[in-house]
Amino acid sequence: xxxGRKPEGExxxxxxxxxxxxxxxxxxxxxxxxxxxxxxxxxxxxPQRWRDAVNELLAIQATYTNWLAALPDxxxxxxxxxxxxAIVELDFTDLMEIELPRGYGRD
Numbered sequence: 001x002x003x004g005r006k007p008e009g010e011x012x013x014x015x016x017x018x019x020x021x022x023x024x025x026x027x028x029x030x031x032x033x034x035x036x037x038x039x040x041x042x043x044x045x046x047p048q049r050w051r052d053a054v055n056e057l058l059a060i061q062a063t064y065t066n067w068l069a070a071l072p073d074x075x076x077x078x079x080x081x082x083x084x085x086a087i088v089e090l091d092f093t094d095l096m097e098i099e100l101p102r103g104y105g106r107d
Contacts, residue, residue: 047100054095064088 007013013021042049068084075081 047102050098050100054092057092057095061087061090061092 044052064084064087068081068088071081071084
């Protein structure tokens with residue numbers, strides 16, 4: 001009983017021909033698989049995420065307050081100064097005082 005595949009041509013390939021086909025087949029680069037990186041899961045609770053977001057807003061507002069204080073006198077009446085003043089005048093204390101529900105009967 002014969003083993004292996006039947007030759008494609010009239011004769012079987014020699015070792016050198018078989019090796020040349022193998023190398024040519026492996027020289028072609030495989031098609032890259034498109035992968036999308038996943039974001040790490042956020043394990044914080046909703047109330048904790050809320051507090052972190054409000055704290056971030058307050059930190060950014062403090063940065064804009066420092067920017068407004070360091071603004072040169074020539075830019076005091078400009079549109080940049082007006083936008084900075086609008087941001088500085090926002091009152092985020094109400095956001096800090098909000099007590100979010102814990103949910104699922106844990107209130």
